[in-house]
Amino acid sequence: MAEFMELEGQDGVRMAWNVVPGTKQEASNCVVPVSAIYTPIKPFPSMPVLPYAPLRCRNCRSVLNPFSIVDFTAKIWICPFCFQRNHFPPHYASISDENLPAELFPQYTTIEYQSPGEASSLPPVFMFVVDTSIIEEEMAFLKSALTQAIGLLPDNSLVGLITFGTLVHVHELGFSTIPKTYAFKGSKDVSKDQLLEQMGFFLNKPKPSTGVIAGARDGLSSESIARFLLPASDCEFALNSILEELQKDPWPIPVDQRASRCTSTALSVAASLLGACVPGSGARIMAFIGGPSTEGPGAIVSKNLSEPIRSHKDLDKDSAPHYHKAVKFYEALAKQLVHQGHVLDLFACALDQVGVAELKVAVERTGGLVVLAESFGHSVFKDSLRCVFQSEDKDLGLSSNGIFEINCSKDIKVQGILGPCASLEKGSTSAWKLCGLDQATSLCLIFEIVKTDIPDATVQSSNQFYFQFLTYYQHSTGEMRLRVTTLSRRWVAGPGSIQDLIAGFDQEAAAVVMARLVSFKMEIEAEFDPIRWLDKTLIHICSRFGDYQKDSPSSFSLSPRFSIFPQFMFHLRRSQFVQVFNNSPDETAYFRMILNRENVANSVVMIQPSLISYSFQSVPEPALLDVAAIAADRILLLDSYFTIVIFHGSTIAQWRKAGYHNQPEHQAFAQLLLAPRDDSDAIIKDRFPIPRLVICDQHGSQARFLLAKLNPSATYNSEGHHPGGDIIFTDDVSFGVFLDHLQRLAVNKI
Ligand SMILES: [Zn+2]
Numbered sequence: 001m002a003e004f005m006e007l008e009g010q011d012g013v014r015m016a017w018n019v020v021p022g023t024k025q026e027a028s029n030c031v032v033p034v035s036a037i038y039t040p041i042k043p044f045p046s047m048p049v050l051p052y053a054p055l056r057c058r059n060c061r062s063v064l065n066p067f068s069i070v071d072f073t074a075k076i077w078i079c080p081f082c083f084q085r086n087h088f089p090p091h092y093a094s095i096s097d098e099n100l101p102a103e104l105f106p107q108y109t110t111i112e113y114q115s116p117g118e119a120s121s122l123p124p125v126f127m128f129v130v131d132t133s134i135i136e137e138e139m140a141f142l143k144s145a146l147t148q149a150i151g152l153l154p155d156n157s158l159v160g161l162i163t164f165g166t167l168v169h170v171h172e173l174g175f176s177t178i179p180k181t182y183a184f185k186g187s188k189d190v191s192k193d194q195l196l197e198q199m200g201f202f203l204n205k206p207k208p209s210t211g212v213i214a215g216a217r218d219g220l221s222s223e224s225i226a227r228f229l230l231p232a233s234d235c236e237f238a239l240n241s242i243l244e245e246l247q248k249d250p251w252p253i254p255v256d257q258r259a260s261r262c263t264s265t266a267l268s269v270a271a272s273l274l275g276a277c278v279p280g281s282g283a284r285i286m287a288f289i290g291g292p293s294t295e296g297p298g299a300i301v302s303k304n305l306s307e308p309i310r311s312h313k314d315l316d317k318d319s320a321p322h323y324h325k326a327v328k329f330y331e332a333l334a335k336q337l338v339h340q341g342h343v344l345d346l347f348a349c350a351l352d353q354v355g356v357a358e359l360k361v362a363v364e365r366t367g368g369l370v371v372l373a374e375s376f377g378h379s380v381f382k383d384s385l386r387c388v389f390q391s392e393d394k395d396l397g398l399s400s401n402g403i404f405e406i407n408c409s410k411d412i413k414v415q416g417i418l419g420p421c422a423s424l425e426k427g428s429t430s431a432w433k434l435c436g437l438d439q440a441t442s443l444c445l446i447f448e449i450v451k452t453d454i455p456d457a458t459v460q461s462s463n464q465f466y467f468q469f470l471t472y473y474q475h476s477t478g479e480m481r482l483r484v485t486t487l488s489r490r491w492v493a494g495p496g497s498i499q500d501l502i503a504g505f506d507q508e509a510a511a512v513v514m515a516r517l518v519s520f521k522m523e524i525e526a527e528f529d530p531i532r533w534l535d536k537t538l539i540h541i542c543s544r545f546g547d548y549q550k551d552s553p554s555s556f557s558l559s560p561r562f563s564i565f566p567q568f569m570f571h572l573r574r575s576q577f578v579q580v581f582n583n584s585p586d587e588t589a590y591f592r593m594i595l596n597r598e599n600v601a602n603s604v605v606m607i608q609p610s611l612i613s614y615s616f617q618s619v620p621e622p623a624l625l626d627v628a629a630i631a632a633d634r635i636l637l638l639d640s641y642f643t644i645v646i647f648h649g650s651t652i653a654q655w656r657k658a659g660y661h662n663q664p665e666h667q668a669f670a671q672l673l674l675a676p677r678d679d680s681d682a683i684i685k686d687r688f689p690i691p692r693l694v695i696c697d698q699h700g701s702q703a704r705f706l707l708a709k710l711n712p713s714a715t716y717n718s719e720g721h722h723p724g725g726d727i728i729f730t731d732d733v734s735f736g737v738f739l740d741h742l743q744r745l746a747v748n749k750i
Contacts, residue, residue: 004506011110011485012042014600016513019504020412020449020465022493027449030501031540034412034447035513037600040471040483041399043439048102049112054482055092055103059084062407062468065486066106072096080466080488081407103484113482122478123156124400125229125283129270133165133249133259134290134376138349141376142288143243145385150239152389153232160229160273161239164266165249165259166295170199170273171242173235174227179242184269186262186295192272200224201276225277257303261291263355264298264329267344267362271333275340282400282474284343284368284436289354290376297329300355309353312580312588326358334362338422341401343436345369347385348586349376357585364593365422367402367436371689372590384689395439396688402434402473404443409465411451418516419443420597437473440688442599444516454493464488502545505561511568512603519577519592530578538569542746549747556743570738571608571625591642594689602641602687609640609709614675616668626711626735630698637676638706639683646676646695647706653697711735
């Protein structure tokens with residue numbers, strides 16, 4: 001695995017197959033698709049940023065790279081993608097094998113170009129959209145978090161404020177002396193024209209002729225824009241005083257009803273306002289939502305409390321009355337935002353569901369951030385929001401206006417991307433828009449091998465496939481950058497290629513690709529059976545790449561390259577991505593959105609949590625994710641990505657309750673208690689959104705957060721379990737049983 005991580009350290013790429021099956025048939029026999037997880041703007045401190053424009057192949061437009069063959073005498077380079085011969089322009093005249101430009105250095109397979117003329121003068125824009133249909137206590141938490149966030153905004157950024165409950169209020173920030181708002185009815189969607197009309201954008205000017213998209217370029221004066229979007233440094237006072245005065249939605253709520261909350265109308269107003277004022281700039285709508293949407297086209301439930309909010313069962317039976325309408329609304333909103341180049345960030349904080357499942361499409365297609373917490377007072381929300389703006393501790397590197405393109409050798413083509421982006425549907429070229437992206441954003445690229453036959457050995461041809469990933473984006477400093485990553489992978493075909501394929505298999509990357517694929521299929525394919533699909537895939541893989549004598553399960557073994565893949569699939573089957581019925585649709589949408597944007601290492605933790613054991617007997621050591629890891633005199637630290645659990649065995653808990661750690665003679669015990677806290681702090685510091693921390697004791701109610709993730713090797717129906725340990729109340733099969741079945745099926749397959 002180390003060499004795969006090294007490649008990731010150079011290019012931000014992990015591929016499931018690092019030796020590529022060379023034909024369509026070979027690829028289909030490999031079951032796991034030829035695929036890559038790519039982090040387009042992963043920071044590389046030693047990566048050069050070139051202050052000039054890239055050289056492009058005049059035939060296929062791919063960018064000059066270290067795999068290009070260069071003829072220094074003739075001053076010609078041959079494109080590895082289309083074999084076109086290209087002349088170097090005059091300013092490359094001094095090129096020689098001793099005088100290479102950086103883009104031809106073999107180690108710079110990932111490089112950036114910065115176009116000097118293109119630095120954007122457009123400041124970042126933040127449009128806060130704030131739910132006021134929440135209880136006073138939540139209102140106070142939210143106000144305090146927003147006040148803090150406003151204090152952290154970059155001075156040059158533009159800020160706007162919309163609040164909503166029964167009505168939508170757009171706040172004018174330009175005149176701090178007389179607070180003024182424009183109100184819109186929550187039940188009706190407002191078109192951009194109506195919005196502009198009502199807000200007096202055309203008071204002193206004739207309205208532009210219909211059919212023209214209104215925007216800064218066609219008629220909106222900067223004065224009228226400045227009424228709603230002000231530099232953070234100028235409006236901090238006005239904003240803070242509005243927030244201070246902000247009341248919860250004043251409309252009375254009958255006891256048998258939910259609060260009136262027009263989330264979708266508010267978001268639509270925000271999108272249209274940004275579309276009119278700052279089209280094409282890196283603007284973010286930051287939505288703070290404290291309960292279910294009950295009003296307008298995106299409502300997820302009626303106001304009547306006797307109607308429950310949709311569950312997975314309702315969605316499964318297609319009996320959620322508002323779901324399709326709301327999703328359709330947010331699909332249209334996504335389209336509008338992508339067209340405008342704007343991002344929707346979602347901070348959903350409530351005990352109830354708020355509609356993350358419906359909103360998902362708009363957040364994901366625009367590359368927005370998502371945070372789900374129980375309350376605006378919870379650290380998961382507060383600390384995550386702080387991370388968005390505070391750059392000393394942790395820089396998310398929020399960037400905008402991204403376009404992602406792929407070039408490949410002609411025998412391979414990209415089939416699709418799973419990740420936070422939107423297809424540009426640009427005909428034959430492969431391009432996607434990333435309205436918002438950050439240093440962690442990771443795309444899953446699925447490739448298709450087009451070649452159907454193995455070329456005749458007498459025909460001279462390369463046995464390398466080339467891939468080039470191009471990301472244009474607006475760097476957080478405002479300048480436009482182009483990141484170019486060019487890769488080459490050897491392909492194999494025919495008899496004898498199996499050992500090469502095995503040697504190039506990255507089981508972690510493969511597990512993550514399978515997790516994204518299974519989540520995607522569960523969402524779009526009706527009647528899809530995820531367990532059956534995963535099991536079939538795994539059995540195929542094992543029977544193709546395992547070592548065994550036919551019909552002899554005991555002879556079965558897997559190369560170290562594959563050895564933990566079955567375990568990943570076992571945990572994936574049990575994970576929140578597949579066992580959705582244990583969660584709400586909002587939670588499932590949230591987990592999948594995060595899976596869909598994270599890198600391999602983080603995603604592996606979501607699939608198979610890590611467990612560390614602390615005791616007096618040894619230094620902290622990794623423990624098997626099994627109920628057998630529990631012991632009375634141990635502390636366990638479970639990291640399941642979204643939740644971190646510190647679990648005290650019963651003896652440890654007793655000692656702690658007795659206060660031993662406060663006694664000078666029990667320094668060692670104090671240290672033991674502290675060690676997992678320090679380690680969890682380090683994990684939390686590196687992660688966005690901030691995970692939930694649960695500290696619990698054996699046999700306590702919170703212990704379920706740990707038990708749910710452990711392999712049930714000892715359950716109430718297995719014979720005797722060891723003393724001081726624990727058992728899990730479940731009928732799930734244990735990993736041992738799962739592996740037995742797998743070996744039996746794999747050896748009988750062919
Ligand atoms: Zn070319």
